[in-house]
Amino acid sequence: MLCTADLSKGNGPCFSMGEKPLGRMSLVAGLLVTSLFIGLVSADQGDVDLLVEVQEAPDEPWYEPGNPLVLAPSLVNNGPEISLMVNPACPFVFNVYNASNVMVVNGSSSCPAREQGLDLFAGERLDFPLMEWSMKDADGAWLESGTYWVELLHSAGFSHTVVATIQTPVQLPNSLVFDVETTQRTGSSGPLLYMVNLHNPTEQSVDLTSVAPCQFEISVDSVHRLGSSCIGEVNTLMPGEVILVEQFTASPTSAVSITTPGENLAFALTGQEDISMSSSLSMGLELSGNEFPAYGPGETLVSEVALSPSLDESVLVEFTSSCKAEMWIVDDLGQLVYDSRAEKTCMDIDLELTVNSDEPERLSLPQWNFFDMNGCRVGPGVYTVVAEVPEHGLTTSEHVRFHSSEANPCVDDDIATLEATLAWQDEQTLRIEAIVHNDEPYHLRMAQPCTFEIAFLDQSDEIVHAYQTLCDAYDGRKILLPTSSEPLQFDALDVRMIQDGTPLLPDGFYTLKITVLSTSTSSMTLPFAWPNDFGEAEDEGESLPAPDRFEIVGTWVGLLTEEGTCYMLENDGATHLLSNARTLPSWRPSSELQGVYIVQTAEASPACGDYLAPSVEVVEVRMEASNAVDESASTVVPDEPPTVIIEPTSTAPMLTVIVSASLLSLLFAAALTNEGLRLPATAAGLWFLGLIGKTHETTDGRYQRGRLMGYLTANPGCHFRALMSALEMSNGQITHHLRVLEAEEHVWRKNDGRLVRFYPLTNKLHPDTREEDLPVPLLSPDPNSLQGKILNLLDHDGGLGQFPTQAELAKRLEKSQQLISHHLRTLQKYGLVERRKMGVKNRYKLTREAVFLLETNDDFSHDERA
Incomplete structure (x- = not known):
């Protein structure tokens, strides 16, 4: 007999081999087909639900290793009995996605392939062990702090997603220090205003680009939140730099806690029990008045408070004081710079306002023009604006950034002391090492995005090349200077003297001037020669005898020449001209000091090239003292007019006249680099010479003034030195003719920084003309030159609404930033390029004069701008 199993009961019928099993075989076939449908029903999950409960959620709105995300999963069958295929090795896995919906953890990748049946009876609930999310990736490393989508996936296909914000440990550089004020x-x-600062007390810059995302964990009483970034918005912290990274307000009686993941900072302040009732209002602070993200000189901070009901219902608000909303402002050093209560008197009132949910009630606050309570303009930096509604206990704060590179008369000069050294690293690299210190700890405020300006001066004290360095893309940085016993040393500065195969300087002797670009400037000069062996004897085998040294006594007097200032000294009837003091970088000749000097014969300086007197180099200052007469002295010194004796030479008459005017020449030397002072100084010199011999009008004078008027008509706005160069006139000539034309009201002048620009007096060009309507002579650079290429790039990008940085220009033009900086400064000087602060970076754009120049110049082809 052949027996078959009953698929439904497990005890099948039996039949003999001789019987015809046709009917029974049909029954078996039907049962087999039925079993296929039963399998399909068991794969249907419509009646099975995955329930997930979060276990022991933390009080804070984030999870951390000490309080991880723990889920309790259960399967509930709400339908008939069902059979599921599951993986017994991994019943559940975690799949994790970041805020950009990118999978960062695939829990199924490490699961072995297994299959097993799971039967669920009708109405059955199956609870599984708790699932804890480790907050780590597949390699066992912590995921970055942030918000993630955590999917709990069952091997049968059920899933549940939880949105979780996590704080994982972050290792900040050990050298950095947090400070809470x-x-x-x-x-x-x-x-109370809480301010968190981050300080780099080391002598090296600290790179922050590799630091993982990090946010402060802030708790005020029972309210917990995540604050701003632990490292602010900068990529690098300069030596000694201090930045404000977090600020908020809280009641003086509140318990406050400020921590970072990994506990680099753990600040806690216990408070008192606050019995005040929670307000039915919420408060916001709205700021305006600036064109760019940062405020600048001339802009005004406009602010107002916006009150809204905490719920959707209208709220009746009562005020009994006219000072409904107040504002006070603190700088990033914690100093109060503005208080609205100091400017007004509060009066008793009886006012009721209805605050609706659809439209907030706005209360205006006083405007602030970035001047402190002493009437001084504030320095660049970050300022915290705190707004209050005192009667209702509401407070909020926002911070603003103020940029200003203008000189501030309220800041003392030379607060910081700069010291620097020069050393050759190789034949083409000059290394500068600088330290800055102060007698007492002091926060040095940087007025530029860069820390130092490096300038190379020739022997006539004219700047040959200059650039800025140690830049960090934003100004207003503050650097904590320790005492003089612990000076702050900056990163070494390497200057490549040959760039793109071209030397920065011609061969010769130079002075390097390094200046700290802070609100209180400090400079230092250092002599050097380029190349390093310049001036040395070509034949080293032949040693040159050292020049004889001798002593001179007297006072140096400056004479103004076309090449600069020539200093001379009378000693025992002999005249000596100053060549240089290369070995004494900190010494300068002065007409107010009389001294004893050790000198040696040297070649004449360019400024003294026209004089026949011998030139000397000062190698040692034995003594210097003021030559001013002490009026309180008991000894009466007979009045003797100062006389200067010059040995007779072929140029004796000329020297006599020059020396007699030497006192006025001192004024000319001081005004040499400032056209606003140079013009009156030159005019005073002409008046003095007029006492010796009066001049009279000549035909040539009228002709020269005609040339001058014609040139100004064609080039209105030309400055003083440009006029001298274009018309090939001397300083005295141009000054005399300009004074005559001004007296006759044919021309007028306008100060432009250190320059003085001149315009013809017409009905369209007069002193009341708006500054933006005044023309400025255009510069016409070669489009194939580097300046022309810079203009082409800025014109091309400006048409696309893009404005490159100095670094971007250097990369695209394949030039060094030092070279690009030099040409950008030149183009700014001529009014073709302007620098704007956009975000945290300085970007460059063309002025309207430059746009006009490119559009009207056929040499600048639009096809070449790329």
């Missing part, structure tokens, strides 16, 4: 409005019991 509190400040409060003077004489007030109002809120």
